[in-house]
Amino acid sequence: MAIKPLVTKDFATENLVQLKVYERTGGYTGYKKALEMQPDALVEEVKKSGLRGRGGAGFPTGNKWSFLPKGVYPRYLVCNADESEPGTFKDRYLIEKSPHQVLEGILIASYAIGCNLAFIYIRGEYLPQHDALETAIAEAREAGYIGKNVFGKGYDIDVILHRGAGAYICGEETALLTSLEGYRGEPRLKPPFPAIKGLYGKPTVVNNVETVVNLPHIVNNGADWFKSIGTPTGAGTRVWCMSGHVNRPGNYEVENGTPIRELIEEHGGGVWKNRKLKAFQPGGASMMVLLPEHLDVGLDFDAIAKAGSLAGAGAMVVMDETTCMVDAARRYVKFFHHESCGKCTPCREGTFWMANIFDAMEAGEAKPADIDLLLEIGYGIDGRSFCPLGDASTWFPRSVIKFFRDEFQQHIAEKGCPFKKQPQEAVA
Amino acid sequence: MPLAKSTADHIKDLAQRYPSKQSAIIPALWAVQHEQGYVTPEAMAEIAEHLGLPASLIEATASFYSMFLTKPEGRHEVVICVNAPCMLRGADEMTAYLGRALGVRDGGTTADGAITWHSTIECLGACGGAPMMQVDHQFEENLTEERIDAIIERLRQPVAVAAPAPAAASERPKRKAPAPRRTRSES
Ligand SMILES: Cc1cc2nc3c(=O)[nH]c(=O)nc-3n(C[C@H](O)[C@H](O)[C@H](O)COP(=O)(O)O)c2cc1C
Ligand code: SF4
Ligand code: FES
Numbered sequence: 001m002a003i004k005p006l007v008t009k010d011f012a013t014e015n016l017v018q019l020k021v022y023e024r025t026g027g028y029t030g031y032k033k034a035l036e037m038q039p040d041a042l043v044e045e046v047k048k049s050g051l052r053g054r055g056g057a058g059f060p061t062g063n064k065w066s067f068l069p070k071g072v073y074p075r076y077l078v079c080n081a082d083e084s085e086p087g088t089f090k091d092r093y094l095i096e097k098s099p100h101q102v103l104e105g106i107l108i109a110s111y112a113i114g115c116n117l118a119f120i121y122i123r124g125e126y127l128p129q130h131d132a133l134e135t136a137i138a139e140a141r142e143a144g145y146i147g148k149n150v151f152g153k154g155y156d157i158d159v160i161l162h163r164g165a166g167a168y169i170c171g172e173e174t175a176l177l178t179s180l181e182g183y184r185g186e187p188r189l190k191p192p193f194p195a196i197k198g199l200y201g202k203p204t205v206v207n208n209v210e211t212v213v214n215l216p217h218i219v220n221n222g223a224d225w226f227k228s229i230g231t232p233t234g235a236g237t238r239v240w241c242m243s244g245h246v247n248r249p250g251n252y253e254v255e256n257g258t259p260i261r262e263l264i265e266e267h268g269g270g271v272w273k274n275r276k277l278k279a280f281q282p283g284g285a286s287m288m289v290l291l292p293e294h295l296d297v298g299l300d301f302d303a304i305a306k307a308g309s310l311a312g313a314g315a316m317v318v319m320d321e322t323t324c325m326v327d328a329a330r331r332y333v334k335f336f337h338h339e340s341c342g343k344c345t346p347c348r349e350g351t352f353w354m355a356n357i358f359d360a361m362e363a364g365e366a367k368p369a370d371i372d373l374l375l376e377i378g379y380g381i382d383g384r385s386f387c388p389l390g391d392a393s394t395w396f397p398r399s400v401i402k403f404f405r406d407e408f409q410q411h412i413a414e415k416g417c418p419f420k421k422q423p424q425e426a427v428a
Numbered sequence: 429m430p431l432a433k434s435t436a437d438h439i440k441d442l443a444q445r446y447p448s449k450q451s452a453i454i455p456a457l458w459a460v461q462h463e464q465g466y467v468t469p470e471a472m473a474e475i476a477e478h479l480g481l482p483a484s485l486i487e488a489t490a491s492f493y494s495m496f497l498t499k500p501e502g503r504h505e506v507v508i509c510v511n512a513p514c515m516l517r518g519a520d521e522m523t524a525y526l527g528r529a530l531g532v533r534d535g536g537t538t539a540d541g542a543i544t545w546h547s548t549i550e551c552l553g554a555c556g557g558a559p560m561m562q563v564d565h566q567f568e569e570n571l572t573e574e575r576i577d578a579i580i581e582r583l584r585q586p587v588a589v590a591a592p593a594p595a596a597a598s599e600r601p602k603r604k605a606p607a608p609r610r611t612r613s614e615s
Contacts, residue, residue, distance in 0.1 A: 074447075083553055084550065084551065084553070085551070086511045086512065086513060086550075086551035086555070087512075087513050087551065087555055088551075088553070088555075089553040089554055089555055089556055091553075092553045092554075117447070123553070124493075124495045125495075125550075125552055125553065125562065125565065126553065127565035127566075128565070128566060128567070160445065160446070162451075162454070162455070163454070163455065163458060164454070164493070165454055165457070165458070165493035165494070165495040165496055166493050166494035166495035166550070167492065167493055167494065168550065179454070180451060181448060181450060181451055182448070182450035182451045182452065182453040182454060182485075182489060183450070183488075183489060184488060184489055184491075184492035185492060185493070200447055200448055241555065241556060242556065243513040243516070243517075243555035243556050243558060244513055244516040244517070244555075245516055245517075249517075249555070249556040249557070249558070250556040251556060285511070285512070285551070315513075315555075317512065317513050317516070317555070318516075319516060323516065327512075327515065328512045328515070328516075331510070331511050331512040331515055331549065332511070332512055334549050335511055335549045335550065335551070338549050338550065339550070
């Protein structure tokens with residue numbers, strides 16, 4: 001399949017972070033064009049484009065915008081730059097390389113939904129990226145893209161950059177809004193959805209960084225053009241974050257529908273050290289493991305879901321034949337335990353018990369019954385948690401038990417990790 | 429220690445910036461940590477005063493977020509990621525090496541007060557450059573033992589007296605040592 005980089009097409013341009021350079025590559029023409037349109041027409045155009053959210057759930061962006069109740073103001077746009085899903089680092093890259101593209105996307109979305117105050121919520125650890133955005137906002141304000149009565153169109157817009165302080169759960173949209181309001185970042189009950197009752201109780205749209213960077217291109221080239229890229233239910237491209245056992249890890253933008261094999265073998269240069277592929281995990285820490293037999297699945301929300309996993313936030317973690325699947329699952333489970341906000345019992349307690357059993361597995365202290373106990377705990381969490389963090393904490397470990405049960409049995413029989421030759425210093 | 433006037437003024441400005449002054453709590457905590465290196469109960473009381481909110485509210489928020497420090501740490505902060513994508517590319521070995529090279533355990537501070545380090549299970553968003561760590565929130569990727577040595581040597585340099593103050597927004601924050609229930613690596 002032809003590779004058509006879209007949002008990363010100018011990333012080789014030197015000093016793209018500077019406003020003048022960004023403008024030279026066609027930057028802010030989408031915003032200017034958008035300002036000539038009626039906001040409702042803009043929403044329709046994005047709906048027609050088939051753009052789906054890149055933050056994890058793949059919700060159609062234009063539809064989300066059109067849920068805002070008529071006539072209720074103020075309304076807010078919040079750009080989710082909290083990127084903390086283990087295995088993902090695309091939003092960081094998009095911000096670092098072209099902060100103005102992110103900003104232009106935010107300005108277009110804000111205008112479309114009738115928002116006069118937009119927020120960017122960026123994770124606390126992304127300090128250099130925070131600073132890049134701050135500079136970009138100052139430049140855009142200076143150039144008149146942000147401010148009162150933009151280009152004499154009677155449209156006012158301001159953007160506040162807000163820095164998080166270390167909590168994965170704040171990437172979940174309701175927890176993010178709670179955090180932005182100054183509280184502890186715990187999720188809220190949905191419904192009401194943020195579109196109805198979001199930030200400060202007002203209609204709010206939360207969109208991911210990668211979602212908004214598509215907007216200038218959709219406005220410039222039209223919905224039909226965008227729809228012609230990718231698959232029927234997955235228009236456009238995605239930036240995949242490839243990590244693990246490949247020769248060239250990194251971010252790669254490919255057209256939706258491109259086979260996973262092409263991403264791993266051509267872009268990533270294949271499995272490193274001439275080893276064999278054991279498994280890979282699309283989507284991020286939450287998502288189910290896939291096997292070499294799935295290499296021909298297309299990179300697309302629906303195709304990956306059909307194969308038994310989820311495209312999620314666009315991670316691709318590659319594992320070679322030497323990988324201890326039990327230890328990989330252990331890290332993720334410990335991550336979810338660490339990040340559980342503690343609000344509901346299935347997640348708070350369940351992730352604790354799963355983490356204990358995984359530690360026992362690695363330490364050689366697990367019992368044969370522990371494998372099924374893990375499944376049982378997983379069953380007790382999934383579908384019974386207050387927010388998707390709890391549910392998702394069980395998906396990868398359960399899929400690993402399904403496909404690699406023998407590795408668990410080996411850990412128990414051999415009283416320790418069969419992949420580690422000498423005793424390891426305990427980590428994490 | 430009362431806050432510097434510039435920090436106090438900044439906090440009062442923040443209260444005006446947001447539709448709700450409560451939204452200014454996290455930025456205010458960052459401002460305090462930037463000035464003082466960590467966040468004391470006295471500083472939180474002062475934030476409360478400037479924002480016109482009860483101090484209990486500031487404390488409730490601050491204690492939720494792992495990046496706010498409650499006690500002083502080394503001049504530099506080193507955080508190394510040990511989540512699965514980093515593990516696949518040798519993060520455990522680099523973590524063990526870092527601990528040996530610094531001569532202190534995970535979570536500790538070197539005797540000269542230069543460096544506090546810890547491992548983290550939180551992905552830091554650089555799995556493509558694993559193994560990786562953050563040094564005062566700057567990314568250091570594709571670590572090797574030699575690179576770690578070079579970074580440590582740089583951090584151990586005594587602070588230049590006339591170092592320019594960092595830009596207002598670029599706090600060089602330190603991260604709070606995780607709560608005790610959180611397991612840490614022992615190397
Ligand atoms: C535990 C959890 C963490 C999340 N983290 C993020 C994140 O870091 N960034 C993000 O954009 N979306 C994240 N999401 C998804 C958001 O809730 C939300 O769906 C998304 O920001 C909507 O934007 P989109 O429609 O543009 O995808 C997370 C969801 C959950 C349940
Ligand atoms: S599922 Fe976990 S993260 Fe979500 S509300 Fe419950 S305890 Fe908090
Ligand atoms: S897992 Fe270590 S940076 Fe992502």
